[in-house]
Amino acid sequence: MKYIVSYQKPNNHYIDIEFIIDNVNLDLLEIQLPAWRPGRYELGNFAKNIQKWCAFDKNGNILPSKKLTKDLWQVETQGNQTIHIKYNYYANEINAGSSYLDDKQLYINGVNCFLYVPSRINEKCELELQIPKDYEVASGLKEVSKHTFLCESFHELADCPLIASNSLQHHSYDESGVKFHLWFQGECKPDWKLLETDFRKFSVAQIEKFGDFPVNEYHFLFQILTHRTYHGVEHSNSTVISLGPSYDIMNKEGWYNELLGVSSHELYHTWNVKQIRPIEMLPYDYSKENYTELGYLDEGITTYYGDKFLLTSGVFNWKQYSKTFNQLLERHFNNFGVGNYSVAQSSFDTWLDGYVKGTPGRKSSIYTEGALIAFMTDIFILENTANKKSLNDVMKILYQEYAKEKKGVSDQNYKDIVEKVSEASYTEIHNNFLHGTENYTEQLKSSLNYIGCDLKIEPSEKYNESYLGFKVKYESNKCLVDSIYPNSLAESKGLSINDEIIAINGIKINNDLSKWAAYFKGNEQALSVKKELGVIEKIKLIGENKIYFKTYSITKNEANTPNFNAWNN
DSSP: OEEEEEOSOGGGTEEEEEEEEOSOOOSEEEEEOOSSBTTBOSOOOGGGGEEEEEEEETTSOEEOEEEEETTEEEEEOTTOSOEEEEEEEEOBOOSTTSOEEOSSEEEEOHHHHOOBOGGGTTSOEEEEEOOOTTOEEEESSEEEETTEEEESSHHHHHTOOEEEESSOEEEEEEETTEEEEEEEESSOOOOHHHHHHHHHHHHHHHHHHHSSOSOSEEEEEEEEOSSOEEEEEEOSSEEEEEEEOGGGTTOTTTTHHHHHHHHHHHHHTTTBTTTBOBGGGSSOOTTSOOOOSTHIIIIIHHHHHHHHHHHHTTSSOHHHHHHHHHHHHHHHHTOGGGGTSOHHHHHHTHHHHTTSOOSTTOOOOTTHHHHHHHHHHHHHHHHHTTTSOOHHHHHHHIIIIIITTTOOBOHHHHHHHHHHHHTSOOHHHIIIIISSOOOOHHHHHHHHHHTTEEEEEEEOSSHIIIIIOEEEEEETTEEEEEEEOTTOHHHHTTOOTTOEEEEETTEEOSSOHHHHHHHTTTSOEEEEEEOTTSOEEEEEEOOOSOOOSEEEEEEEOSTTHHHHHHHTO
């Protein structure tokens, strides 16, 4: 099977694709386009980007075909052994998991736009790019000749994104027997020496804990944009990371730390998810939802270790690391869905509402809660083994005994291995926190205390959050209510999520509500509010002594230094 990619007018953003299927021996041939992409557990409905689709024989004669579902076609082969499918794909979205075409680059995530024959998904295939001769291609695909690549299966084709451009910036280095590539597309001034130094540190630290690296080459593909963005997607031997704005990427006091954070996170996925995989996703079924409760393993543990390896490798100091931990605390304690949906349930339901906020107070986060529970699990193992074992040992077993044996992991497998490593019952954390909605503040405090840290809780610095009970966001020059504390003053007075706050005490809001709310502290605050149906109401609030939204942070003391050193090993 072969794929030929070309385009005529890059400014129209349409990629032309020809899919050639040989050795056909069926009267009716089914052709599938993926409905989702691994790494984002929600339906993508990529077929909506296809404008033209037609089947032909090898002589160019049209063959009858029809659509069976939103992304499945059926072709009447009429005895032809070679079938050509010609279609186009609208590629005008640029993030870490999309496809994009303009006059500067061709960027493809194959799982978005390449068709496949379900019954032949494991067959080898070839990809030919008909692109300008001076274009270089950044990808984990095996290049057999200029702009032509050989894939062992559709899985490899779908899992190896590519950026083709004549403006790519590239740097490579060898570390621990692996060739690492750094590719930058877009306006950026990479500091190769700084990047290589830091990337080597966290890469070596991760490889040492797992014992080896699953692949011989690894590609970091950076899409650098001029506006603020942050997104990463893992692949078997590569990652695409979308970051911006350009001017802040190499700023060590700015976005550079975010670049390091997402890069360490995505590299850890090379073992966890791309190798260690939930049993429900081995193999991937691209045609429909792949439900699993193991989001706490896939993303929670990866989030925890993505940040922690920056600390243990010396890339981050304690101040930098604690900032990332504090962000987890803020997100957890200010998410009121944690009392309604467990992490396991939230993992299952990503297929319903994806990665948006969704219905207020409904679900928890597989990233945030999963990471905090991973931390508590790490301490649980350290504490029960006199600091001789950790969560790293659990992950190494999953890699060596499950991933390498091509076995998927179940929720029970994970629990059993934690108990094997810790030699203690994991039932309380497993049942109450992973599968339950018990408040784990005390458990979290205890885990922090074990390594000589304290949980500091203070009122929010913003008056409207701490004393009135609501948060806002600013979108399109509008001040919108984003979150309301349950049973707060704001809720009791009738404020609703998505209400637009126009003015406070007759003064128009200009991205400065918190400042005006603090200015009128102690006085009645009359909010002019535009409701969802367009009705403007006046809601009057007077701050109380009760504190609603708070800030959460960890502080390190000198107690339990040996335990801290064991955890930071």
